[in-house]
Amino acid sequence: MVEKKLKSKDEILRERILSGADRLFQKYGLSKTTVEDIAREAGKGKSTLYYYFKSKEEIFDVIIQNEKKLFFEILQESVSKAPTAKEKLHVFIITRFTRLKELTNLYNVMIDEVKEALDGCVTLRYRKQYEQKEANIVKSIFQYGIVTGEFRVFSDEDLDLMAFCFMSSQxxxxxxxxxxxxxDEMLSRLNFLMSLLIDGIKK
Amino acid sequence: MVEKKLKSKDEILRERILSGADRLFQKYGLSKTTVEDIAREAGKGKSTLYYYFKSKEEIFDVIIQNEKKLFFEILQESVSKAPTAKEKLHVFIITRFTRLKELTNLYNVMIDEVKEALDGCVTLRYRKQYEQKEANIVKSIFQYGIVTGEFRVFSDEDLDLMAFCFMSSQxxxxxxxxxxxxxDEMLSRLNFLMSLLIDGIKK
Incomplete structure (x- = not known):
């Protein structure tokens, strides 16, 4: 039986367009890359490109789907190799984060989008004003809990980190x-998450 | 000594403009409320309004600052009344959430803005596709940990909730x-937060 099927001319050209577009998206992002750029990168005309793909969005979509497939394969494999549940969770977090960063298209677009979307937010300005105040209240509660012996002892640096994490997870x-x-389910979920976190801090 | 200073005509009118604007912002939001609307609500002309405030944004800002001041007073007071650190944290979470909802201007604008900002996000579509997959992996790790005896036993409903919380806090x-x-500090903070959560789940 034939292990690897020979690729057709269509498949070869399709892949050439995809890998060229991948380079451009990684370098310039989705919005700054045009169909003309992608065609030029593949050494073809726009009409050839449109024979294979409807739009640059469709090309981006195919690339992201491929990245995602690979991402989940790697994630599943790393998790299955870790011996304990605790290690599996840590492997999950680290692999998810490092691999997501390597899947540059999705990651870059995500960061750009979040930045752009939040830039225009009026409330972000207000949030920045009060989030430090909130973190300070939380930190002083942690300190209180250390004094009363409810919580483990943490360094001042870790207390800042904990207060930040406590708020950002909310x-x-x-x-x-x-x-x-x-x-409508927000408060019950908040309570659930925070109970887990508090259990993680206690002595 | 005089406890309450009599309010000047200027102060009375200023407050009338603010409370009228407050009603309009709560009903229609910041973007749909015009300076004309606010003037009409106060029973005055636009020019009178501009004598007191530069723009509707400034009016909104004053209202938000007042809401915020009240919010932190209530938050601090509730926290100080709770006897233990654990209870203080729970009071903090509940009071923060319920009071934030009552501070309708900030809360409504925040929700509208987040919705609007995220509506246009290409990555949100991708995220929705893979976040369920991620939650499923996390849930199966929790189940593994229950079987091996590392984690406490949770109901299936709670496992779903935990997986959701685990991901949304990330x-x-x-x-x-x-x-x-x-x-650049993301991975170390992620690890810190997740270690606390995992400690909260363990037996």
Whole structure:
């Protein structure tokens, strides 16, 4: 049986367009890359390109789907190799983060988009004003808990880190609940997440 | 000594403009409320309004600052009344959430802005595709940890909740690190937050 099928001329050209577009997207991002750029990079005309893909968005989509497939294969494999559940979770976090960074298209677009989307936000300005105040309250509660013996002893640096993490995990939950239109479940989920975190701090 | 100073005509009118604008912002939001609307609500002309405030943004700003001041007073007071650090943290979370919802201007604008900002995001579409896959991996690790005896036993519903919280707290950290331009510290903070969470799950 034939292990590797010979690639057709169509397949070869399709892949050449995809890898060229990949380079351009990584360098210039989705919005600054044009169909003309992608055609030129593949050494073809625009009409040839349109024979294979409807739009640059479709090309981007195919690239992202490929990146994602690879991402999940690597993630699953790393997790399955770790012996304990705790190690599996740590491997999951590290692999997810480092591989996501390597999947440059998705990652770069994500960061650019978040930055752009938040740049125009009026509330972000207000949030920046009060989030330090909130973190200070949380930090002083942690300090109180250390004094009363409820919590383990942490360094001042770790307390800052904990206060930041405590707040940013709440922000993440809030945004995800907004995205998924589940605002009514927000408080119960917040309580659940925070109970886990507090259990993680206690003596 | 006089406890309450009599309000000047200027102060009375200023407050009337603010409370009228407050009603309009709560009902229609910042972008749909015009200076004309605010003047009409106060029973005055536009020129009178401009004598007191530069723009509707300035009015909004004053309202938000007042809401915020009240918010922190209530937050501090509730926290100080709770006897233990653990209870203080829970009071902080609940009071922060419920009061933030009552501070309708800031809260409504925040939710509208997040929705609007994220609506146009290409990556949100991709994220929705892979976030369920990620949550499934995390859930299966939790289940593994319960079987091996590393983690406490949780119901299937709680496992779903935990997987969601586990991921959304990572998203929150990611977004906050993007906002604060601290991408290079992301992995160490992710590890820190996740270690706390994992400690909260263990037996």
């Amino acid at each position: 922000h993440g939950l809030e945004i995800d609940m907004i995205i998924h239109n589940k605002l | 998203h929150g950290l990611e977004i906050d690190m993007i906002i604060h331009n601290k991408l």
